[in-house]
Each structure stands twice: as structure tokens, then as C-alpha cells.
Amino acid sequence: MTTLDKQPAKGEGRSKDPWGALLEKVGKSQDRAAYHALFEHFAPQIKYYAISNGLASHAEELVQEVFISIWRRSCLYDWKKAAASTWIFTIARNQRIDMLRKMQRTSAEMAVETEDLWQIPGENEDEPVTSLHRLMSERRIRESLSQLPEEQITVIAKVYMEHKSHQMVADELDIPLGTVKSRVRLALNKLKVILQDQNV
Amino acid sequence: MTRHHPDSLSLMEYSAGNLTEPYALCIRLHLDQCAHCRSRVDTLNSLGAVMMAEQPKVSVSDTSFEQLMSRIDSAPEPVSPIAEAPRMSPLQKLLGDDINDLPWKRQLGDVSVLDITEKFPGQGERVVLQKLVAGGKAPAHTHRGTETTIVLQGAFSDQKGVFNQWDFVVLNEEDEHKPVAVGCEDCITMSVLSAPLKLTGTFTRLLNPFIR
Numbered sequence: 382m383t384t385l386d387k388q389p390a391k392g393e394g395r396s397k398d399p400w401g402a403l404l405e406k407v408g409k410s411q412d413r414a415a416y417h418a419l420f421e422h423f424a425p426q427i428k429y430y431a432i433s434n435g436l437a438s439h440a441e442e443l444v445q446e447v448f449i450s451i452w453r454r455s456c457l458y459d460w461k462k463a464a465a466s467t468w469i470f471t472i473a474r475n476q477r478i479d480m481l482r483k484m485q486r487t488s489a490e491m492a493v494e495t496e497d498l499w500q501i502p503g504e505n506e507d508e509p510v511t512s513l514h515r516l517m518s519e520r521r522i523r524e525s526l527s528q529l530p531e532e533q534i535t536v537i538a539k540v541y542m543e544h545k546s547h548q549m550v551a552d553e554l555d556i557p558l559g560t561v562k563s564r565v566r567l568a569l570n571k572l573k574v575i576l577q578d579q580n581v
Numbered sequence: 582m583t584r585h586h587p588d589s590l591s592l593m594e595y596s597a598g599n600l601t602e603p604y605a606l607c608i609r610l611h612l613d614q615c616a617h618c619r620s621r622v623d624t625l626n627s628l629g630a631v632m633m634a635e636q637p638k639v640s641v642s643d644t645s646f647e648q649l650m651s652r653i654d655s656a657p658e659p660v661s662p663i664a665e666a667p668r669m670s671p672l673q674k675l676l677g678d679d680i681n682d683l684p685w686k687r688q689l690g691d692v693s694v695l696d697i698t699e700k701f702p703g704q705g706e707r708v709v710l711q712k713l714v715a716g717g718k719a720p721a722h723t724h725r726g727t728e729t730t731i732v733l734q735g736a737f738s739d740q741k742g743v744f745n746q747w748d749f750v751v752l753n754e755e756d757e758h759k760p761v762a763v764g765c766e767d768c769i770t771m772s773v774l775s776a777p778l779k780l781t782g783t784f785t786r787l788l789n790p791f792i793r
Binding site: 440441444448449452463464469470473474478485497500518522537538540 | 632
């Protein structure tokens with residue numbers, strides 16, 4: 382299969398998510414060409430993710446761990462429950478957390494595993510699927526993000542890409558915590574995450 | 582049906598993977614029972630994916646994919662699909678099958694506590710289980726620092742409302758309350774205490790949310 386290039390054909394499979402279709406091939410038949418296409422696309426993103434999270438000297442290692450995890454879990458992937466890139470983001474996040482936990486622990490004793498705390502979406506969930514919502518959401522988010530002011534995007538990027546708490550972002554940008562929070566809230570409002578916060 | 586949810590900022594920190602383990606556990610336990618918040622986290626995870634996609638890319642080393650495949654091919658245990666085994670809930674793993682049957686320490690009147698901080702080594706927060714017997718009352722008290730609580734069993738009420746199983750409560754210095762366990766079950770909560778305890782007064786050894 383040499384026809385797989387960077388951007389798989391639109392509409393491949395019923396999922397309308399080309400990466401999801403590739404993931405399903407890996408899951409169903411350990412399709413190496415599909416796996417390679419996913420690697421080509423996502424590995425450079427994950428490497429940057431590792432570096433920006435302060436794991437520069439372990440960036441290649443994190444990429445490897447994420448892709449081993451993708452290989453092993455692809456049979457559990459269900460395009461109806463999560464877009465492929467969302468699913469892969471959560472695996473990258475969990476592997477980063479896992480790596481940090483292992484570095485920080487002297488003993489291997491972990492009462493709870495990373496996955497007990499941070500679930501990969503679409504696994505062990507018996508609920509009715511809201512596939513349309515889930516598949517639409519990345520496109521909607523991308524559109525909403527393009528309308529946000531830079532200062533809001535900056536704050537969100539630091540939270541997601543640099544593993545920084547709201548407090549750390551405030552310290553780094555030298556602005557009050559309240560300002561950070563209000564920027565995030567404005568952004569999340571736009572993304573319709575805020576539906577019924579009680580103390581806003 | 583839970584009615585008290587984590588706020589969006591906490592869910593975002595969860596989705597980004599920035600919470601300490603005890604906080605993440607509180608959120609996870611809530612998510613397991615709350616479709617509404619799961620959907621919010623789905624959106625936040627997608628936000629994470631979009632953020633990751635829109636950042637710069639860094640080329641991996643030329644041999645990276647080969648290494649990956651040779652790892653997959655040479656693994657003693659085949660690096661093969663993992664089985665879809667029914668997993669124990671995180672709470673079961675942590676506390677066993679029956680949270681009523683733990684080495685509870687009776688404190689005062691209707692309140693028992695169990696400090697489980699040691700289950701989260703290196704996390705810097707205190708993690709405490711508390712049990713208020715069915716119908717029992719805790720003395721009025723205030724809070725120091727921020728305390729995040731999830732109801733694991735039963736329900737309690739205070740002037741802010743009724744908090745049922747899997748409800749999420751955040752209390753801070755301004756909150757004074759006098760919780761009462763409602764319903765026919767003992768009310769059991771798990772609390773994560775961000776600030777070191779400052780113990781004063783009569784109830785020095787007692788903890789939130791029922792007593793501090």
C-alpha cells in the first residue's frame with residue numbers, strides 16, 4: 382500500500398475521519414501501512430508536545446511509547462466515540478503523565494494507574510454514542526479558535542502544551558490569576574464547554 | 582443523577598493532564614457517573630488535539646519508525662492488542678470492595694475519618710475519607726485553603742443544598758457549614774485538601790467537610 386500519502390482520501394470509511402479509518406485498519410488487521418501513515422502525521426506533533434512539556438531529552442522515547450500504546454489499543458478504538466486525533470491526544474497526554482510518574486517515583490508502588498485517573502475516551506463506556514457531536518467538535522473547535530483573540534489562545538496553549546496550571550500561567554505572563562481564568566472562561570464559553578458552571 | 586459538577590477550569594486542567602493525582606481521581610470518579618461532564622471533557626480533549634495539531638512539528642529521527650516496528654516484532658510478549666478485560670473501578674482498586682468496611686477512626690459523635698494520603702505519594706495534598714452516620718450531624722465549621730470533595734456514598738445537606746453520591750463540592754475559607762447526613766445510608770466523602778491543615782480549637786483533630 383504505497384498510495385497512502387500524508388492526507389488520506391476524504392470520506393474513507395463511513396467515519397468521515399480519515400485518521401479514524403486508518404486507526405481502525407491497524408486495530409482490525411495490524412495494517413502496517415496505515416500505522417506508518419499515522420506515524421508520519423502524528424509523531425512530529427507528539428515530539429513537539431514532549432519538548433514543549435519539558436521532556437526534550439525524552440521526546441523520541443515518548444513518541445515511541447505513544448505509538449506502542451496506539452498499536453496495542455487500536456482494537457479498542459471506536460470512531461463513533463472519539464475522533465482519531467482526540468483519541469491520540471489523550472494517549473499522548475497519558476503517556477506523558479506516566480513517564481513523569483515513573484521518573485518521580487523511587488518505588489514502583491502506584492496504588493492507582495494513570496489510566497485509572499485519566500481515561501482514554503471511548504473505552505469501557507457503555508453509553509449511547511453521540512457520534513455526531515464528537516466528530517463535529519474538532520472542526521467546530523478549530524473554527525471557534527480562529528475567532529479567539531491571541532491572548533486567550535496563548536493561555537490555552539500553555540495549559541495544554543506546557544503542562545502549566547492556571548496559576549503558573551499567571552506567574553509566567555505576570556498577570557493576575559483572575560485574568561488568566563477570565564481569558565480561559567471567555568474561550569471556553571465560545572467553545573460551549575461552559576454550560577452550567579455554578580460559580581462563574 | 583449528580584447535580585453539583587466540577588467547574589470548566591478544573592475540567593480543562595484535567596483534560597490537559599495538569600492535575601495532581603488526588604484531584605484527577607475526584608474528577609474521574611465524577612465523570613464515571615456524569616454524562617454531562619463527560620461530554621464537556623470530550624470537547625476539552627478535542628481542544629487539546631486541535632492545540633497539538635496547530636503547534637509546530639518536530640521531525641522524529643530517521644530510524645524512529647524502524648525502531649518502533651522492531652520493538653513490536655521482537656517483544657517477548659507480543660505487543661498485540663490488549664484484551665478488553667473488565668477493569669476494577671479506580672475506587673475499588675484504591676479502597677477495596679466495601680468502603681464501609683475500612684479501618685475508620687471514630688472522631689467525635691457522628692463523624693469518622695480515614696487519612697489515605699499515603700496512597701498518593703509525593704503529591705503534596707492531604708486526602709481524607711470521612712463518614713457521617715446516617716442522620717448524623719457535624720458541628721459547624723469553616724475551612725482553610727481549598728478543599729475538593731466528592732460524595733462516595735449517601736448524601737449530606739448543608740445551607741448550600743443537598744449533595745448526593747458523586748456530587749462535587751469545592752469549599753474554601755468563606756464557607757462555613759453544618760452538614761447533616763441525609764437518607765438512610767452513612768454519608769462517605771473523599772476530600773483533597775490543598776493547604777496544610779492549621780489546627781485550632783476544640784475539634785483540632787477533625788477534618789472537613791464535616792469538621793475541621
